[in-house]
Amino acid sequence: MVTRIMHISDLHFGRPLAMSRLNALGESIRELRPAAVAVSGDLTQRCTEHEFERAAGFLASIRKVAPVIVVPGNHDVRWMWAIAHSLGLFRRRRPGFKYRRYRRHISRELNPSLELSKAVIAGINTAHGISRGSLTRRIRDLGVIGHVPRRGLEKAREAFRRADPGAARIIMIHHNPIRGEISGRHGLANTEEALAAFADMGVELVLCGHDHQEAIHHVETTERGLVISTAGTISNRLRAGRRSSFNVVEITDGEMEISTHTWERMKGFRPSMVHTFRRSAVPHSA
Ligand SMILES: [Fe+2]
Ligand SMILES: [Fe+2]
Known part of the structure; x- marks a missing residue:
């Protein structure tokens, strides 16, 4: 039996939204009929109510086909206003301000989990704006970079404990732990600690976005690897010279296959690249 998960990211409802690609994505979801659609953040561009309403409408349409799990991205968080509030620049204090719109329109849960027949996905919120865990010396990354907090790891551990012990353990975060080939940027401030914690939890697969460049990596954090x-x-x-894409993960008892589906004008999304890993996570073909 194959468990198929569609992994999509960075829809950016608002100005960057590409309607023809969004419609084609909906068609692909209906054709592929995955066991779940995993959305790794940046649903909006400017975190506005209108963008969230449109994103929520799209998620509702795909929920008719498959369950959806989603985590916030840095574009879905009102961190600048939250800083202004915490500095007392407004008369009324509003706790939870940062995620209020995300919670209202998308999901109350920032660290959701979803159990499938052969896999369990635990989402961890890595989008915290400027916060102690996400501080960086790179000015242009302030408020952009993310981190995996201890609380998120605890929630993921709980989700894994509750799940079938044979289920493939999957983490979903927004920020990319591996440096982007074109951007040259890491998404996470605490990459090494986070990957070591994931490996320790028996995670086989990490789903992420943020870099806007598709990539499949195998990292040897442990003998099994991630x-x-x-x-x-x-x-x-x-990114310059790249096309829109999403990934499809197929898990069987012995293998995990990830195919990247790339946008082709007039044709829609078509598989362009396949990576296969043994469930011990050692790549044996590409
Ligand atoms: Fe993005
Ligand atoms: Fe992002």
């Missing part, structure tokens, strides 16, 4: 699926963006915010 597979990292970075989904590209569906939006117009493309």
